[in-house]
Amino acid sequence: MAALPEATAPFDPLRLCIFATVALLGWALGPFALLFFAGLGFTGYWKARQRGLTRSRCLLRDTRLVLTYLAVLAAAACVGIWFLLTRLGRLT
Secondary structure, three states: OOOOOOOOOOOOOHHHHHHHHHHHHHHHHOHHHHHHHHHHHHHHHHHHHHOOOOEOOOOOOEHHHHHHHHHHHHHHHHHHHHHHHHHOOOOO
């Protein structure tokens, strides 16, 4: 008698839901969301680097490059917030 194939759980595309949620927050909150997520990522990688992490699963691999990338994103978010507030007349 042949063995039955093992039942495997169907693929759960949770990451796609997470990506969609992050995209929604980015669209709705613009540079504020970018600043929040870049700051959150920078803080996480900074702490991990202090604890000895030098290679990441991130596409950039080297944690110094990841930190630089996140810092540039945070700076871009600050510029975006400044432009947004000056356009709304909040800053002169």
